[in-house]
Amino acid sequence: MTEPAFEPRIIGFLCNWCSYAGADKAGAAQVPYPPHVHFVRVMCTGRIDPHFVLQAFAQGADGVVILACHPGDCHYKEGNLRALQRHRLLLRLLGQLGIGEERCRFDYVSAAEGDKLAAVVGDLVKMIRAAGPLPVRPEQEIGRD
Amino acid sequence: MRIGVYFCRCGGIISEKIREEAVRAGLAAVAADLHVAAFDFLCSEEGKGFLAQDLREHGVERVVIGACSPREHESTFRRVLTGAGLNPFLLQMANVREQIAWVTDGEGEATAKAVRYLRAAVRRVSLHQPLLKKEIAVCPEVLVIGGGPAGLKAALTIAQAGRKAIVVEKSPIIGGLPVRYEELFPTLECGPCMLEPVLDEVLHGEAAANIELLTLAEVTGLKGFYGNFTATIRRRPRYVDGTACIGCLQCAEACPASAANPFNYGLSERKAISVPFDGALPNVPFIEPGLCLHLSGEECRACREACPLEGTIRLDEGEELLELQAGAVVVATGAGLYDSRAIPGLGHGILPGVHTAAEFERLLAANGPTGGELAIGAGEGPGTVAIVHCVGSLDPAHREYCSGICCQVAFKFNQLIRKKVPGTRIVHLFREIVVAGKEDSFLYHQARQDEDTVFCRYPEIGALGIRLEDGRMVIEIRHQGGTETIAADLVVLCPAVVPAEGSGELASLLETPLDRWGFFEEMHGRVDPVQSKVKGIYLAGSCQGPMDIRQAMGQGLAAAGAILSRLVPGRRLELPPITAVVAADRCSGCGVCQGLCPFKAMTFDPERRVAAVSEVLCQGCGTCVAACPAGAITGNHFTDAAITAEIEALLS
Numbered sequence: 001m002t003e004p005a006f007e008p009r010i011i012g013f014l015c016n017w018c019s020y021a022g023a024d025k026a027g028a029a030q031v032p033y034p035p036h037v038h039f040v041r042v043m044c045t046g047r048i049d050p051h052f053v054l055q056a057f058a059q060g061a062d063g064v065v066i067l068a069c070h071p072g073d074c075h076y077k078e079g080n081l082r083a084l085q086r087h088r089l090l091l092r093l094l095g096q097l098g099i100g101e102e103r104c105r106f107d108y109v110s111a112a113e114g115d116k117l118a119a120v121v122g123d124l125v126k127m128i129r130a131a132g133p134l135p136v137r138p139e140q141e142i143g144r145d
Numbered sequence: 146m147r148i149g150v151y152f153c154r155c156g157g158i159i160s161e162k163i164r165e166e167a168v169r170a171g172l173a174a175v176a177a178d179l180h181v182a183a184f185d186f187l188c189s190e191e192g193k194g195f196l197a198q199d200l201r202e203h204g205v206e207r208v209v210i211g212a213c214s215p216r217e218h219e220s221t222f223r224r225v226l227t228g229a230g231l232n233p234f235l236l237q238m239a240n241v242r243e244q245i246a247w248v249t250d251g252e253g254e255a256t257a258k259a260v261r262y263l264r265a266a267v268r269r270v271s272l273h274q275p276l277l278k279k280e281i282a283v284c285p286e287v288l289v290i291g292g293g294p295a296g297l298k299a300a301l302t303i304a305q306a307g308r309k310a311i312v313v314e315k316s317p318i319i320g321g322l323p324v325r326y327e328e329l330f331p332t333l334e335c336g337p338c339m340l341e342p343v344l345d346e347v348l349h350g351e352a353a354a355n356i357e358l359l360t361l362a363e364v365t366g367l368k369g370f371y372g373n374f375t376a377t378i379r380r381r382p383r384y385v386d387g388t389a390c391i392g393c394l395q396c397a398e399a400c401p402a403s404a405a406n407p408f409n410y411g412l413s414e415r416k417a418i419s420v421p422f423d424g425a426l427p428n429v430p431f432i433e434p435g436l437c438l439h440l441s442g443e444e445c446r447a448c449r450e451a452c453p454l455e456g457t458i459r460l461d462e463g464e465e466l467l468e469l470q471a472g473a474v475v476v477a478t479g480a481g482l483y484d485s486r487a488i489p490g491l492g493h494g495i496l497p498g499v500h501t502a503a504e505f506e507r508l509l510a511a512n513g514p515t516g517g518e519l520a521i522g523a524g525e526g527p528g529t530v531a532i533v534h535c536v537g538s539l540d541p542a543h544r545e546y547c548s549g550i551c552c553q554v555a556f557k558f559n560q561l562i563r564k565k566v567p568g569t570r571i572v573h574l575f576r577e578i579v580v581a582g583k584e585d586s587f588l589y590h591q592a593r594q595d596e597d598t599v600f601c602r603y604p605e606i607g608a609l610g611i612r613l614e615d616g617r618m619v620i621e622i623r624h625q626g627g628t629e630t631i632a633a634d635l636v637v638l639c640p641a642v643v644p645a646e647g648s649g650e651l652a653s654l655l656e657t658p659l660d661r662w663g664f665f666e667e668m669h670g671r672v673d674p675v676q677s678k679v680k681g682i683y684l685a686g687s688c689q690g691p692m693d694i695r696q697a698m699g700q701g702l703a704a705a706g707a708i709l710s711r712l713v714p715g716r717r718l719e720l721p722p723i724t725a726v727v728a729a730d731r732c733s734g735c736g737v738c739q740g741l742c743p744f745k746a747m748t749f750d751p752e753r754r755v756a757a758v759s760e761v762l763c764q765g766c767g768t769c770v771a772a773c774p775a776g777a778i779t780g781n782h783f784t785d786a787a788i789t790a791e792i793e794a795l796l797s
């Protein structure tokens with residue numbers, strides 16, 4: 001008997017205006033990507049509380065991706081900038097928890113970039129497939145006040 | 146709580162990939178009281194009818210729809226919920242078409258993912274709160290800052306709709322820069338003839354009663370928000386009663402004091418009491434307090450004595466501070482020209498024969514300092530005029546953009562010089578020539594075909610040097626291969642269009658951002674080109690960037706249209722409920738949210754020492770929610786609880 005191949009589970013946080021629309025575009029163009037990629041819609045990436053990311057890892061995600069409007073295109077002026085800043089800080093915390101930075105990506109996807117969306121998540125899945133499942137899961141309560 | 150899950154087959158598009166029966170089975174244990182149904186096209190009239198009826202029949206309290214993207218049909222289904230007596234926010238869509246059926250290889254995988262998406266939606270929707278749209282009363286009046294073409298067009302359009310517009314103009318006259326120009330591109334139409342009817346309409350037309358014109362006035366403060374602004378306005382005295390004055394100008398004749406006239410760029414003198422130039426509107430003189438002998442403490446009353454209407458000249462008038470209400474604001478403060486003295490080699494302000502385009506317009510105008518007489522050359526044969534394009538434009542050391550109107554102005558000058566002083570040699574010195582648009586190449590072609598007009602490209606503005614030699618201007622053009630010289634009697638500089646003086650102060654007072662060049666920034670330059678970044682503050686004309694009269698008028702009209710369609714008397718302002726909400730008892734008053742909010746929607750209540758959200762200004766991005774260290778801010782509809790439940794269910 002062989003072990004079933006490891007298939008990483010991914011949570012993506014996408015802003016409503018650009019990246020989620022980009023995912024819709026990937027759909028309309030029928031650009032396939034791995035099945036264990038799940039998207040959570042927020043109005044803006046500025047809404048993404050770092051604790052959502054920790055929560056995702058705690059609940060079983062092997063990778064997280066945050067997709068924002070390109071710089072200057074955020075529907076709310078600068079939420080993407082805030083998300084980027086928070087992502088940088090979060091990477092440091094994740095490192096301390098033993099979660100490598102390759103598992104938490106930040107990228108920009110516009111409403112037109114369906115191909116890019118599929119490429120970004122496809123690449124993430126490929127890397128994590130190679131890296132294997134998350135070795136240690138953070139405590140559920142981390143990130144909560 | 147009964148949750149209804151509706152699976153849209155999308156006419157087979159979804160159900161070919163996602164097996165309906167397996168979905169039903171997968172949902173079985175998710176919630177205690179679940180009602181599952183499927184339909185072919187839920188978004189069709191038939192589908193919506195089915196949904197509304199089924200919701201009622203089965204007493205459904207929360208709704209999950211597994212179908213296409215919420216970006217496509219969320220509002221459609223929210224309306225169905227409303228029609229069925231449910232709060233529209235008790236809905237969650239699972240995007241099983243775009244994010245599953247169309248992108249997943251294999252039926253088994255697609256079906257399993259759809260089950261995860263639908264379970265997450267069920268978990269999430271059970272945590273939704275009913276949300277209500279709030280409504281507030283609005284003030285329908287509109288404050289227009291700036292009385293140039295854009296501002297007046299906006300005010301007039303608003304007034305013609307029977308609405309009140311208040312125009313605040315800082316100079317004593319209206320019409321902006323173009324009233325100083327005698328002829329306008331692209332058709333050499335007479336400027337005053339084109340603009341005066343508009344100005345007359347503002348002053349005396351049918352809708353004039355709806356326009357309150359405040360000249361010599363400036364906005365000094367703006368409080369409040371869309372629908373309910375309060376503006377403070379400082380109005381300097383004119384010292385002349387505009388309602389009584391007949392414009393005979395006997396006062397100006399009698400006035401003994403005079404100085405350089407800034408409306409003619411100092412090329413002529415004006416009296417302490419005067420009009421800027423003949424034909425300026427309103428045709429009521431004003432006193433420049435710095436020049437007036439009486440106001441400087443001397444005994445003079447010459448103007449009052451000369452005035453045929455007693456009581457019209459009011460030397461004791463003082464400054465006024467006004468407070469006005471408005472529901473919306475239009476910024477139409479215009480633009481200025483790049484200061485060509487910043488390019489010292491050009492000699493502007495030093496050499497007598499070097500003028501800017503604005504000065505040259507006055508030299509061409511019949512109501513200008515020379516009465517429209519143009520003197521070129523010393524009289525022996527025809528003279529030469531050099532017109533320098535791109536002064537400060539297309540140059541990272543100055544302004545990197547092309548203003549798009551200067552070439553037109555330059556070719557207009559070509560025609561006017563030709564008309565006034567036939568035989569004049571005209572040299573166009575340029576970096577690039579830009580004349581786009583259906584009417585706009587006419588003047589350019591005329592210049593190109595003209596025998597006495599030559600074109601000369603210069604490499605960059607720093608390569609030009611102008612000096613005075615034997616009473617003529619000598620222009621040196623330093624090309625890579627050598628230096629070329631051109632002698633001219635008159636040099637006209639066409640500088641880049643830049644933000645008007647005082648734009649920075651006005652922007653900080655209105656809390657409306659400027660772009661990197663200092664122009665007022667639009668919400669979206671193409672999709673929302675008259676809305677500023679602040680709700681309720683609109684933009685029109687060259688305060689947004691270089692613009693000609695046609696574009697400025699268009700922007701004024703558009704701003705008025707946007708306001709008339711959004712700010713309607715009697716109609717209350719609907720506030721979308723997806724906003725942030727502060728729990729005052731958890732807020733520590735740290736102020737983090739205030740610094741982050743891009744819409745200035747977070748304020749600080751100094752009495753209770755807590756943050757407060759303006760529901761009018763909040764756009765619901767959630768940036769403050771994620772940042773609050775005390776977890777005191779809730780993002781309506783995107784609560785921590787709802788999002789974490791969704792994550793958990795997607796991974797279970």
Ligand code: FES
Nearest residue numbers: 015044069074075
């Ligand atoms: S709206 Fe897309 S990142 Fe802000």
